[in-house]
Amino acid sequence: MEKTWNNKAWFMVLPVLVLVAFSAVIPLMTVVNYSVQDTFGNNEFFWAGTDWYVQVLTSDRFWDALTRNLIFSAIILAIEIPLGIIIALNMPKKGLGVPVCLVLMALPLLIPWNVVGTIWQVFGRVDIGLLGRTLEAIGINYNYVQNPVAAWVTLIVMDVWHWTSLVVLLCYAGLVSIPDAYYQAAKIDGASRWSVFRYIQLPKMKRVLLIAFLLRFMDSFMIYTEPFVVTGGGPGNSTTFLSIDLVKTAIGQFDLGPAAALSIIYFLIILLLSWIFYTVMTTSDAQG
Amino acid sequence: MARINLNHIRHAYGAKPKSENDYALKEVHHEWNDGGAYALLGPSGCGKTTLLNIISGLINPSEGEILFDGKDVTHLSTQERNIAQVFQFPVIYDTMTVYDNLAFPLRNRHVPEAEVDRRVKETIEMIGLGGWAKKTARGLTADQKQKISLGRGLVRNDVSAILFDEPLTVIDPEMKWVLRSQIKRLHKQFGFTMVYVTHDQTEALTFADKVVVMYDGQIVQIGTPAELFERPRHTFVGYFIGSPGMNVLPVKLDGNTATVGGEHVGLNFLPKVKAGAKTELGIRPEFVSLGREGMPVAITKVEDIGRHKIVRARFADQPISIIVDEDGEIPADPRVTFDPKAINIYADSWRVGEEA
Ligand SMILES: Nc1ncnc2c1ncn2[C@@H]1O[C@H](COP(=O)(O)OP(=O)(O)OP(=O)(O)O)[C@@H](O)[C@H]1O
Numbered sequence: 001m002e003k004t005w006n007n008k009a010w011f012m013v014l015p016v017l018v019l020v021a022f023s024a025v026i027p028l029m030t031v032v033n034y035s036v037q038d039t040f041g042n043n044e045f046f047w048a049g050t051d052w053y054v055q056v057l058t059s060d061r062f063w064d065a066l067t068r069n070l071i072f073s074a075i076i077l078a079i080e081i082p083l084g085i086i087i088a089l090n091m092p093k094k095g096l097g098v099p100v101c102l103v104l105m106a107l108p109l110l111i112p113w114n115v116v117g118t119i120w121q122v123f124g125r126v127d128i129g130l131l132g133r134t135l136e137a138i139g140i141n142y143n144y145v146q147n148p149v150a151a152w153v154t155l156i157v158m159d160v161w162h163w164t165s166l167v168v169l170l171c172y173a174g175l176v177s178i179p180d181a182y183y184q185a186a187k188i189d190g191a192s193r194w195s196v197f198r199y200i201q202l203p204k205m206k207r208v209l210l211i212a213f214l215l216r217f218m219d220s221f222m223i224y225t226e227p228f229v230v231t232g233g234g235p236g237n238s239t240t241f242l243s244i245d246l247v248k249t250a251i252g253q254f255d256l257g258p259a260a261a262l263s264i265i266y267f268l269i270i271l272l273l274s275w276i277f278y279t280v281m282t283t284s285d286a287q288g
Numbered sequence: 289m290a291r292i293n294l295n296h297i298r299h300a301y302g303a304k305p306k307s308e309n310d311y312a313l314k315e316v317h318h319e320w321n322d323g324g325a326y327a328l329l330g331p332s333g334c335g336k337t338t339l340l341n342i343i344s345g346l347i348n349p350s351e352g353e354i355l356f357d358g359k360d361v362t363h364l365s366t367q368e369r370n371i372a373q374v375f376q377f378p379v380i381y382d383t384m385t386v387y388d389n390l391a392f393p394l395r396n397r398h399v400p401e402a403e404v405d406r407r408v409k410e411t412i413e414m415i416g417l418g419g420w421a422k423k424t425a426r427g428l429t430a431d432q433k434q435k436i437s438l439g440r441g442l443v444r445n446d447v448s449a450i451l452f453d454e455p456l457t458v459i460d461p462e463m464k465w466v467l468r469s470q471i472k473r474l475h476k477q478f479g480f481t482m483v484y485v486t487h488d489q490t491e492a493l494t495f496a497d498k499v500v501v502m503y504d505g506q507i508v509q510i511g512t513p514a515e516l517f518e519r520p521r522h523t524f525v526g527y528f529i530g531s532p533g534m535n536v537l538p539v540k541l542d543g544n545t546a547t548v549g550g551e552h553v554g555l556n557f558l559p560k561v562k563a564g565a566k567t568e569l570g571i572r573p574e575f576v577s578l579g580r581e582g583m584p585v586a587i588t589k590v591e592d593i594g595r596h597k598i599v600r601a602r603f604a605d606q607p608i609s610i611i612v613d614e615d616g617e618i619p620a621d622p623r624v625t626f627d628p629k630a631i632n633i634y635a636d637s638w639r640v641g642e643e644a
């Protein structure tokens with residue numbers, strides 16, 4: 001068939017382009033614009049070049065927050081991915097248990113983020129919260145308002161409770177696509193439980209795990225609502241992540257320039273790390 | 289290497305079978321001789337795979353027991369029964385190399401690595417994947433994958449039995465022939481008991497000492513190819529074995545005379561038939577002779593298939609097939625006679641013997 005070139009076809013993608021422009025490109029460019037200028041109010045702007053970037057990148061505040069972000073993401077990935085796999089492996093494959101489990105799993109995912117935050121905030125309070133009081137009663141020093149470790153534990157437990165289901169559901173989808181014959185052959189071949197996991201289940205889950213990993217990484221790296229609701233970034237700065245810091249800078253102090261520079265840097269870090277993970281994981285896939 | 293006894297095995301996939309029809313296997317009671325080569329033949333859905341899975345222990349039968357050399361193994365795992373099974377659809381371990389795929393069942397059983405290497409190399413050559421040992425199994429074609437599946441069974445030649453579930457369906461005809469003779473050779477060399485499921489009756493008849501015909505969840509006949517051909521125990525075996533299958537004509541019996549329509553066929557024995565049974569006469573197309581003598585037929589079609597001709601005709605208003613030699617002539621006023629020795633009588637589809 002002869003291909004006909006018709007430039008009018010470009011009009012077809014115009015609506016999407018306009019949408020993306022308004023929702024992503026224009027805000028992003030505005031931010032870029034702020035990040036290279038300074039203002040003293042009155043809508044007067046001065047060219048500031050890379051000053052804000054230098055300021056952000058040389059501040060301890062930035063590096064501390066970034067470190068917290070990295071540690072937080074590392075911890076929740078290290079918990080949620082294996083835990084999600086283990087739960088998915090133990091979910092029933094047929095029968096009445098399947099819909100029951102799926103609904104139970106989907107439940108946390110359906111709750112809005114700020115509600116999750118509030119639930120845990122109340123749950124963990126030492127004066128009225130069920131968890132907080134119980135822990136206090138058995139003599140554990142748990143007070144997320146004063147104790148940084150308790151604050152971190154609360155955020156991690158919250159995130160695990162909220163998002164492990166996502167990993168579970170993705171893994172489960174991978175697992176149910178394995179035909180019975182594979183398990184039968186493994187039995188005939190005398191494979192151990194571990195071999196079945198290593199050579200049959202894991203390879204089938206690899207793709208979905210990659211997606212789960214990237215989603216959970218990006219999402220946890222951008223964590224905002226939960227610390228904002230529960231700890232407000234404290235005690236001290238102990239749960240001030242980049243996102244919290246960003247909002248403090250932009251809205252709390254109204255330093256639009258540094259805040260814009262910080263967002264751009266933040267955005268680039270996420271992009272870069274996701275790209276690295278993706279590349280590393282897909283190339284190892286191609287070889288393995 | 290084991291003699292396998294299936295004692296009154298029945299199996300239903302559903303939890304609470306109510307009627308006979310809920311059973312995928314109705315009742316199987318049979319002994320497989322140590323070192324025997326059996327072909328399992330039957331139409332789709334008759335329970336062949338179910339039977340194999342019960343022997344290998346992948347499923348537990350609802351009723352009955354399985355003995356290996358007289359020892360009850362009904363509740364033993366697949367691993368403990370030491371059985372190899374090759375499945376209908378290829379199963380490979382994607383992330384492993386071809387070599388590791390074949391070594392897998394041996395390594396799981398802690399066979400010394402030198403022995404693993406020797407056996408795997410031998411098997412890889414046998415299945416014709418010599419040059420592929422170091423490749424990952426993922427990118428292979430369907431028939432290469434099936435060869436690996438087959439190889440993982442053949443590499444274990446110290447097993448009690450090897451069960452093959454239509455292992456060669458996706459493999460091209462020439463390679464099929466090679467693999468079939470390799471399997472035969474291994475069987476001779478190592479003497480494992482072998483059960484081989486196939487749809488292909490020539491494969492079954494050339495391959496096995498004994499052919500087991502299944503129909504609707506039951507074993508209807510076990511016999512040598514000659515027995516299946518000459519004395520089908522069930523009309524189904526008559527239809528299923530042979531090409532074309534046996535002619536089965538509804539008849540009325542009176543002593544040793546069978547009446548079809550208005551024609552009388554003399555029998556050389558007195559069949560023992562219960563009153564009220566549906567009676568049929570079976571005669572293979574090879575034993576119907578077409579000539580100027582005998583009972584009249586109306587020819588509808590002649591198919592020339594090379595070595596001989598198949599004549600389709602109507603006899604006493606029933607369709608009948610006749611095999612005629614390549615150079616045999618077809619007379620203008622055709623008549624047929626049946627070879628009395630080749631006549632079988634069936635009551636309610638089962639072959640009946642002689643009145644004592
Ligand atoms: N896992 C299962 N659950 C429920 N019913 C099943 C299951 N496996 C098989 N059956 C049923 O049991 C009967 C026998 O199936 P089986 O697979 O043993 O047949 P088969 O002779 O191997 O057929 P084919 O030649 O198509 O492989 C069929 O009616 C089938 O629908």
Ligand SMILES: [Mg+2]
Nearest residue numbers: 336337376453
């Ligand atoms: Mg089958």
